[in-house]
Amino acid sequence: DAMVIQNPRYQVTQFGKPVTLSCSQTLNHNVMYWYQQKSSQAPKLLFHYYDKDFNNEADTPDNFQSRRPNTSFCFLDIRSPGLGDAAMYLCATSRLTGVSYEQYFGPGTRLTVT
Amino acid sequence: DAKTTQPPSMDCAEGRAANLPCNHSTISGNEYVYWYRQIHSQGPQYIIHGLKNNETNEMASLIITEDRKSSTLILPHATLRDTAVYYCIVRPNNYGQNFVFGPGTRLSVLP
Numbered sequence: 001d002a003m004v005i006q007n008p009r010y011q012v013t014q015f016g017k018p019v020t021l022s023c024s025q026t027l028n029h030n031v032m033y034w035y036q037q038k039s040s041q042a043p044k045l046l047f048h049y050y051d052k053d054f055n056n057e058a059d060t061p062d063n064f065q066s067r068r069p070n071t072s073f074c075f076l077d078i079r080s081p082g083l084g085d086a087a088m089y090l091c092a093t094s095r096l097t098g099v100s101y102e103q104y105f106g107p108g109t110r111l112t113v114t
Numbered sequence: 115d116a117k118t119t120q121p122p123s124m125d126c127a128e129g130r131a132a133n134l135p136c137n138h139s140t141i142s143g144n145e146y147v148y149w150y151r152q153i154h155s156q157g158p159q160y161i162i163h164g165l166k167n168n169e170t171n172e173m174a175s176l177i178i179t180e181d182r183k184s185s186t187l188i189l190p191h192a193t194l195r196d197t198a199v200y201y202c203i204v205r206p207n208n209y210g211q212n213f214v215f216g217p218g219t220r221l222s223v224l225p
Contacts, residue, residue, distance in 0.1 A: 004157070033212075042201065042215035043158065057212075090157050102148065103213060105157030 003027050004106035006091050012112045013081050021076040021109045023091030032074040033103065034066060035090040043090055049074060050096075078111075086113045117141065118202045123220040126196075132189040134219050136202030139183045144206045147178060148213070149187045151198040158201065158215075161187065165207075192223045 005024045013019040023032065030051050035043040047056045049068045063085070065077040078085055088110050092103040119137040126132040138147065148163040162169055162176045164185075169176040175188040189196055201218040 042217055044215070045212050048212065088155075092157070102160040102163060103158075104160065108155075108157050110155075 004091055004093055004104050006089075006106040006109050008109060009107060010110050010112070012114060013078075014114055015083065016080050019078050019081055019111070021078075021089050021091075021111070023074045023076070023106055024072050025091075025093045025104075026072070027093055027095070027104060028071060029093035029095040029104070030071065031094045031096065032068060033092040033094070034064075034074070034076050035092065037088040037090055037108070039087075046076070081111070081113045083113050086111055117145075117204050117214070118216050120200070120202055120216065120219045122217065123222070125222050125224055126189075126192045128194060128223055128225050129191055132192040132196065132221060132223070134187040134189075134200050134202075134221065135184065136187070137184045138202070138204045141182050141204050142206070145204045146207045147176065147182075147185050148203045148205065149174070149176065150201045150203065150215075151196075152201070152218075153195075153198040161200075192221075194223050194225065197221060197223045 003026055007022050033048040034046045036046055037043040045057050046060045046064055047066055063079050067075045088108045090108045091106040094103045146163050146165050149161040150158040152158045162171055162174050164176045164178055178185045199218040199220050201215050203213050
């Protein structure tokens with residue numbers, strides 16, 4: 001039944017060591033999003049893909065990159081994680097219908113940087 | 115910046131209706147009101163959305179004032195599992211406009 005799947009649920013990485021978080025979806029939605037949510041804060045959009053068209057938010061650090069090899073999968077790469085990048089990372093999808101754009105979120109990956 | 119204002123926290127007795135207010139006084143004519151909730155350590159969950167008419171689904175009802183400057187999410191019979199942070203978001207219903215989450219309302223349903 002899982003529609004938006006994120007692996008792993010918990011990830012520990014070392015300061016400066018590259019890390020990749022993954023997201024997959026069974027909804028066949030053409031838009032996929034990555035959000036960062038720090039403790040006790042609201043989710044903040046990092047970037048999104050409309051099909052293969054990548055859209056970066058203006059304030060997303062260059063340290064964060066993304067790949068979407070096909071409709072089902074999307075990856076978040078953090079090139080050199082700092083202590084401030086410890087957060088929950090949420091993947092979401094939506095389908096362009098012209099009527100509504102509700103987003104479906106995965107359970108998130110909680111990243112710890114040591 | 116989020117375009118909505120919500121109380122930071124609310125309590126509700128189990129079994130009673132939970133009424134969560136949201137102010138969006140600068141809402142534009144083409145912007146919809148969306149509600150999401152986030153249960154602890156889970157991803158946000160879509161609840162309901164509307165433009166100007168009241169809406170109801172299996173989870174909740176959404177009441178939007180006639181001038182559209184505020185709305186209320188109603189959980190008719192709150193349960194302990196409804197304890198969560200509730201986010202009210204306004205955005206145009208077209209691609210290119212993304213969700214901006216404000217701090218939301220932390221609803222605690224008490225036994």
